[in-house]
Amino acid sequence: MHRFTCIFILFSPLVLCCLALSQPPSEPETHPKVMLLHSYHESNPWDISVEEGIRDALADEYYIPDKNITLKSFYMDTKRRTSREWKEDAGKMAREAIDRLQPAVVIALDDNCQEYVVRPMGKAGWAFVFAGVNRDPEEYGIISNRENPGGNITGALERERFPESLAFLKRLVPEVKRLALISDASPTGAPVVQRIKALAPAHGVEVIASLETDDFTAWKAFVTRVQNRADALAVVVYHTLRDDSGAHVPAEEVLAWTTAHSRLPDMGFWPWAVSQGLLCSDAISGYDQGYYVGTITSYILGGQSPGDFPVAAPRTGQPCINKARADELGLTVPAHLTKTARLFPAMTARATFSSPPN
Template identity: 80%
Template sequence: MRHRTRITPMATGLILLIFSIIPTPTPGETVPKVMLLHSYHASNQWDLSVEEGVRDALADEYYIPDENLILKSFYMDTKRRTSPEWKEDVGKMAREAIEHLAPKVVIALDDNSQKYVVRRMPAADNAFVFAGVNRDPEEYGIISNREKPGGNITGALERERFGESLAFLRRIAPEVKRLALISDASPTGTPVVQRIKSLAPEHGAHVTASLQTNDFTAWKAFVKKAQTQADALVVVVYHTLKDDTGTHVPSEEVLAWTTRHSTLPDMGFWPWAVSDGLLCSDAISGYEQGYYVGTITAYILGGQSPGDFPVASPRTGQPCINSARAEALGITIPDHLTKTATVFSTMAALKNPPPTTD
């Protein structure tokens, strides 16, 4: 039986390291260690899909966690806890956990782990393999050459499939030209918003309204106003919003409110966004990101230098449709699209929905 290893936030906000049961190596045998460093939390759907890809890739290269590999996870929880103080504190805890475990490879997921951990450990003895990075890694000072990184760091970029997703949306709603673009103000959202604004004209689209905010009240006002300003709503990420009391609003609640109060066809860039209720996406595959960096990790464990692997951007997409959202919008999905896409039929529920539109 395999036991997954977790570092999970406790109720007090501290980090708990839970060690799994590892077989005792035979004399002379060394079990390699790998740490999965997550910027987010254990139940985050992106993290789950990336980890699945990592584990499958390692297994395909004959590295089996809890058999001939020690694999541990650390969760920074920076989507739900967004203060600069928390990020600094948890970054320090993560660096200490890496020093304590002394893994041969750290797989560092998403931007906050680069900012608060990887770039703070330039002289580390272990290799770093990053995934899910939305900003240019050069901004963090962790590499200077993507083709030949050199040193102890390489990885995979996460790039939204904007052109592909827009083309997919237009197969469902051909009239879409004007886009309302909304995102939280997280490190993930900012570079995506910038790229979409730059790329939209190349795809015959125009961003007529745009907002980045962590204020749920401002988010609501924008969605309502956008109904007369655009043909479609483009939702990037929605995980760091807070209400008027400063309390974090769960991402599912944000999207449930959004789809309840918008009659615009909408699109996102990740499968979980369509699962939560957006109409469609030619989505980024977290699994493909994980499989790619998991394979690189296996090669590093086998003796190859991380700096020999160029930084890449896996481009395999996952077409997704939410049939319940289509029905709510009065849109008929062509049969040929449902045959090749992942089809979701449920939407995130709005907690305590009001009897009238709020």
């Protein structure tokens, strides 16, 4: 049960009048409304990059927030608060927010939105455009045909660039043959792990060990165990781990511990993972995901049906290297890669951690 504290303050008629005069003017009814429904939280780097792409796409189609469009955000915060009870409560609050706003389009970001909002509301007539979906959308029952969705739902799939990221890693460490694979146990991580395992043999590597866990102690034991067995470590997502007391462990702390205690070259699949300390990635672009669905949203606002647009998976990659991690591992970054890749110079602070194993 959630407890809310209400504070009542008595105002004089004069104060009430002043407050009323200070309120912003009501939004013109002619402005279309769009809700940005986030599975995660406001400071999450993925959400920030996707929203930037959405806003730029809308602006390029002459939809300017607060001028001729109303854009509202709702954050379900399911990456830091991971219990089923919280997700159900957050989904209920999101559905109620949609009912209150009455938006022309709901842009629903990432998998938990699909499970707890789009699935139960999909047949109610709302126009939904999803992005950042790692599972197959058919599993949620929100579409049945990707090429011709029909109806009121379409969107963009988020697909990790494993073959491209592996090829990029091999440009830094050509001898990689044995891969260890680790992820948290979130809805984001599970399908990525499955796809990597299926693709690895065709790309010349063997997944010699893998782990999906929300237990930070188990995570640390796995990283330690594979040091002498693997040639490289693939880190998927690391945002839902908890310590032995059940407290959420910040993602930056998980990755800082991992890179401080591992001598394996490591790769991720998003730019923020490299910025936080992993060696490299040919990364998924959250901005491109956002720009794609923002463009579709503008067409829907112009009168087209969501079902007219096929479900797509934007494939533009963003090569990234963490130069500090390369230096730490004793790797030389070829000069031509420094000209084409995005370089991150810093590592996550490690003041609380011991030195990596020898």
